[in-house]
Amino acid sequence: MDEVVRCPYCVSGEEFKPMVSHVDGTFICARCGHTTRPKDEKYECRCSRCVELQRITA
Numbered sequence: 001m002d003e004v005v006r007c008p009y010c011v012s013g014e015e016f017k018p019m020v021s022h023v024d025g026t027f028i029c030a031r032c033g034h035t036t037r038p039k040d041e042k043y044e045c046r047c048s049r050c051v052e053l054q055r056i057t058a
């Protein structure tokens with residue numbers, strides 16, 4: 001069964017929008033540009049929403 005990674009920011013219908021996987025293990029949301037890399041704990045997304053979140057919680 002394939003792992004489905006969903007964007008925490010984008011809702012598609014009643015579910016969060018599935019993100020597109022890339023060969024390097026990064027998942028990218030086609031709608032908002034959010035990225036994540038489940039295998040890399042240190043990976044930080046640079047999309048505007050994550051930057052804003054980091055700014056608030058820092």
Ligand SMILES: [Zn+2]
Nearest residue numbers: 007010029032
């Ligand atoms: Zn998104």
Ligand SMILES: [Zn+2]
Nearest residue numbers: 034045047050
């Ligand atoms: Zn992001």
